[in-house]
Amino acid sequence: MRCFLPLIALLFSSSTMAATAPSSAPSPAEIVDAAPATAWRDVAPERLLIMKLADGDRVVIELAPEFAPVHVANVVRLARSHQWDGGAITRVQDNYVVQWRVHDEASPLPEGFMAHPPAEYDRPLKGLDYTPLPYPDPYAAESGIASGWLVGREGAQIWPAQCYGVVGVGRDMPPDTGDGRELYVVNGEAPRQLDRNLAVVGRVLEGMEHLSALPRGTGKLGFHTDPRQDVPIASMTLAADLPAALRPAMQVMRTDSQSFHDYLAARAARRDPFFVHPTGGVSLCNMPVPSREKKTQHD
Amino acid sequence: MRCFLPLIALLFSSSTMAATAPSSAPSPAEIVDAAPATAWRDVAPERLLIMKLADGDRVVIELAPEFAPVHVANVVRLARSHQWDGGAITRVQDNYVVQWRVHDEASPLPEGFMAHPPAEYDRPLKGLDYTPLPYPDPYAAESGIASGWLVGREGAQIWPAQCYGVVGVGRDMPPDTGDGRELYVVNGEAPRQLDRNLAVVGRVLEGMEHLSALPRGTGKLGFHTDPRQDVPIASMTLAADLPAALRPAMQVMRTDSQSFHDYLAARAARRDPFFVHPTGGVSLCNMPVPSREKKTQHD
Numbered sequence: 001m002r003c004f005l006p007l008i009a010l011l012f013s014s015s016t017m018a019a020t021a022p023s024s025a026p027s028p029a030e031i032v033d034a035a036p037a038t039a040w041r042d043v044a045p046e047r048l049l050i051m052k053l054a055d056g057d058r059v060v061i062e063l064a065p066e067f068a069p070v071h072v073a074n075v076v077r078l079a080r081s082h083q084w085d086g087g088a089i090t091r092v093q094d095n096y097v098v099q100w101r102v103h104d105e106a107s108p109l110p111e112g113f114m115a116h117p118p119a120e121y122d123r124p125l126k127g128l129d130y131t132p133l134p135y136p137d138p139y140a141a142e143s144g145i146a147s148g149w150l151v152g153r154e155g156a157q158i159w160p161a162q163c164y165g166v167v168g169v170g171r172d173m174p175p176d177t178g179d180g181r182e183l184y185v186v187n188g189e190a191p192r193q194l195d196r197n198l199a200v201v202g203r204v205l206e207g208m209e210h211l212s213a214l215p216r217g218t219g220k221l222g223f224h225t226d227p228r229q230d231v232p233i234a235s236m237t238l239a240a241d242l243p244a245a246l247r248p249a250m251q252v253m254r255t256d257s258q259s260f261h262d263y264l265a266a267r268a269a270r271r272d273p274f275f276v277h278p279t280g281g282v283s284l285c286n287m288p289v290p291s292r293e294k295k296t297q298h299d
Numbered sequence: 300m301r302c303f304l305p306l307i308a309l310l311f312s313s314s315t316m317a318a319t320a321p322s323s324a325p326s327p328a329e330i331v332d333a334a335p336a337t338a339w340r341d342v343a344p345e346r347l348l349i350m351k352l353a354d355g356d357r358v359v360i361e362l363a364p365e366f367a368p369v370h371v372a373n374v375v376r377l378a379r380s381h382q383w384d385g386g387a388i389t390r391v392q393d394n395y396v397v398q399w400r401v402h403d404e405a406s407p408l409p410e411g412f413m414a415h416p417p418a419e420y421d422r423p424l425k426g427l428d429y430t431p432l433p434y435p436d437p438y439a440a441e442s443g444i445a446s447g448w449l450v451g452r453e454g455a456q457i458w459p460a461q462c463y464g465v466v467g468v469g470r471d472m473p474p475d476t477g478d479g480r481e482l483y484v485v486n487g488e489a490p491r492q493l494d495r496n497l498a499v500v501g502r503v504l505e506g507m508e509h510l511s512a513l514p515r516g517t518g519k520l521g522f523h524t525d526p527r528q529d530v531p532i533a534s535m536t537l538a539a540d541l542p543a544a545l546r547p548a549m550q551v552m553r554t555d556s557q558s559f560h561d562y563l564a565a566r567a568a569r570r571d572p573f574f575v576h577p578t579g580g581v582s583l584c585n586m587p588v589p590s591r592e593k594k595t596q597h598d
Contacts, residue, residue, distance in 0.1 A: 048468050095464075126374070138583075140578075164488045173572065190585070191585065195578060208393060209515040213393075213512055216511075216512055274496070275377050275492070282438075
């Protein structure tokens with residue numbers, strides 16, 4: 001059999017960090033691989049939510065209290081009162097979202113829970129580091145990166161873009177009906193029509209494949225038609241509530257680092273030898289901020 | 300349990316055609332549902348490739364000879380000489396591509412097969428219907444729709460965009476090394492850095508969920524690490540080579556129809572009552588051309 005290496009030079013994943021042959025114009029993956037320790041920031045355990053599926057698979061979510069503090073606080077309160085334990089994924093719609101809920105929506109709400117959070121869909125730019133991006137965005141006057149998050153901007157307001165892996169809060173028709181007991185994650189082309197219409201509480205840093213590869217629901221909008229199709233959730237736990245040894249040591253690339261700057265430039269103008277027509281631009285959701293689990297000396 | 304209807308009004312899939320409550324501002328799904336028969340075109344059986352997985356799942360692909368005639372002819376020749384029978388999906392990379400190959404790359408090539416097709420990555424605009432889109436595109440001077448396909452444009456050249464569900468030809472480093480015996484389909488955020496860098500031979504019209512929900516490969520770039528993880532392919536067959544009764548009666552919305560015009564406008568400026576902040580724009584790959592299997596009187 002012929003040794004075929006299709007696409008080898010152009011494949012990149014922020015999680016797998018593909019190693020390709022070094023060249024004079026490093027690929028985005030090579031830049032990430034070569035980034036010094038100072039280009040990475042540790043994610044505080046208070047910002048990490050760990051979803052365990054009943055089959056043992058783990059999904060690690062970085063929370064976004066900068067953007068939806070009340071919704072995030074609700075989700076954390078639900079975690080601390082174990083309302084996610086025995087919850088379930090009830091919907092898997094192809095190229096759109098995977099959605100899950102708490103164990104029992106009739107359970108008493110935890111103390112401090114806000115039953116009607118405000119519509120935390122955007123926020124002032126002020127107070128966050130912000131770097132605009134030079135590429136046009138069909139969904140916003142401008143797009144950029146704010147304190148490590150991919151955002152759209154209009155005037156003095158910014159909002160997190162609904163990119164692949166972003167975790168948001170399902171709601172009913174009135175904007176204040178999403179309280180955090182139903183969450184979704186984007187599993188396809190970014191549905192950015194949702195920008196500023198649904199609260200974003202975080203993004204998946206690890207384990208997305210345990211959600212994205214689930215069989216698609218066969219009901220309307222990808223809902224399961226039989227509760228036996230639901231995917232049971234064992235728990236959602238804040239890393240800070242775990243013993244230190246069990247906390248995942250997640251790191252996200254600092255978006256104010258030279259490595260990130262180089263990574264963005266390389267994603268926009270591919271200079272790897274594979275590319276015969278570099279595009280010269282990149283869409284906001286096609287430049288995920290790299291993350292990794294920090295290596296320890298025991299690894 | 301509370302009857303929670305999160306996202307109900309904003310969910311749309313070109314294949315499921317979600318029925319939502321009628322409103323004065325119809326949603327994209329409502330527009331598609333209400334489209335008259337004249338808004339749809341039949342896809343000729345010479346343009347339909349049917350992939351059968353060994354477990355019986357069916358994937359229907361519309362071929363794109365307008366864009367890559369030599370590559371498409373190669374793929375059809377491989378189908379007619381049964382070289383896909385016993386092929387396999389060997390790679391599933393999250394948020395990137397699913398890739399498959401013929402049964403045996405050492406098999407004699409079929410008569411007329413072009414071992415080194417030209418780099419059919421773009422083509423002249425001339426000869427195709429073309430409608431530009433009014434939204435900015437980070438990857439191209441302009442984007443639009445050409446004879447039913449989502450395309451980028453630069454000067455007199457256009458090319459199909461590498462959107463979710465688009466089927467392309469894997470290749471090695473030199474541009475003429477992709478002969479069609481390894482194909483891929485995009486399974487995540489559109490990797491439009493591949494635009495004009497890999498030949499597009501079609502797009503999935505039906506059955507994408509049989510490819511997108513496959514377990515992710517655990518090897519580098521999502522390749523399987525053990526042939527036992529490969530997903531066997533029973534066959535790829537041109538619909539024209541099947542008895543008429545077995546051909547899927549696929550239809551694609553005419554992009555020159557009023558329904559499509561209305562659908563695009565509604566996707567760009569959501570007026571469904573759910574949306575509190577309509578974005579006013581839409582990205583090229585987030586407005587898939589609707590398709591369906593034609594209903595017969597027996598349905």
